[in-house]
Amino acid sequence: MQKTLKEIAQLIDGEIDGDANALITGVSGIKEASKGDITFLANPKYLPLIEKTHASAIITSRDIEKTTAKSIIRTDNPSLAFAKIVSSFAPAEVIHPKGIHPTAILAKDAVLGKDVAIGPYVVVEQGVSIADRTIIYAGTFIGHHSKIGEETLIYSNVSIRERTTVGSRVIIHSGTVVGADGFGFVSIDGVHHKIPQSGTVEIGDDVEIGANVTIDRARFDKTVIGKGTKIDNLVQIAHNVVIGENSIIVAQVGISGSTTIGKGVTLAGQAGVAGHLTIGDGTIVAGRAGVTKSIPANITVSGFPAKPHETAKRVNAAIQNLPKLYDTVAKLRKKIEELEKWINKGQSQKN
DSSP states (O other): OOEEHHHHHHHHTOEEESOTTOEEOEEOOTTTOOTTEEEEOOSGGGTTHHHHOOOSEEEEETTOOOOSSSEEEEESOHHHHHHHHHHHHSOOOOOOOOSBOTTOEEOTTOEEOTTOEEOTTOEEOTTOEEOTTOEEOTTOEEOTTOEEOTTOEEOTTOEEOTTOEEOTTOEEOTTOEEEEOOOOEEEETTEEEEOOOOOEEEEOTTOEEOTTOEEEOOSSSEEEEOTTOEEOSSOEEOTTOEEOTTOEEOTTOEEOTTOEEOTTOEEOTTOEEOTTOEEOTTOEEOTTOEEOSOBOSSOEEETTTTEEHHHHHHHHHHHHTHHHHHHHHHHHHHHHHHHHHHHHHHHHHHO
């Protein structure tokens, strides 16, 4: 497949600075690109790569000045524009299940909407409702009295426990478990007694949940994943957690029970959040940060325990200087000892 720069610019509402008739035959990253490819530059720190890339054209933001002989296309959002181009050059060749596979086990009272597709060995328990055009891959389990919205895509070997609600246009990747019991026990005389977890899980519309994610049901009431939130692989979300709309939860994050995450929050990879806390709207928690106290809205925190990012950087810089500081203190101690000896010797001579 090939397209002219003019055709690509029309697809992404871009502004061409260069040869509009140049032919593009492929897409690639800025470091890997070769002649005939189009690539993109979203982060200004990679600006020097414009001169080094072998790509024939580059998608940039509208405020980038042209410093290269290569053609560029300026857009409002280079990353989103490049995603559209990738899709146009290599459309996804996914073959979804169609119809109801004969090995699927459906409760007699399960309600299926129009054009629902259910793959092999899916189990749908009693009282379940699945809305129009939803697709469920092989080996998935849907527990009793759960509700699945329209145009939702559930990949293979997902477990959705009883009384769970999943919105419309949700994507759940393989191996994820929604609605497992929360981790609750009371210890009496050294014996751990299980606390019943009688709540539910509610997943809003347009949520995407990665592979091998666990979202526990609430002890009471419900665990909530807000509309438009995106969750990466291998994330643990405990009972009674509430995550606001359009948040980003990156791989290996762990969120303890009864914590409230605001709207538009980003939890970067391997961040950990203690229980019964609140993280305000728009806050960014950096990778591997440990959140032990509630955080206000619209700040960036990092480190352990998590603190404002600028403070965390100063603390880290100080830690890096500890060996030098240790040597300095050792030298000062030695000089003080010498000075004390000199003073003591002078006093002895006077006496």
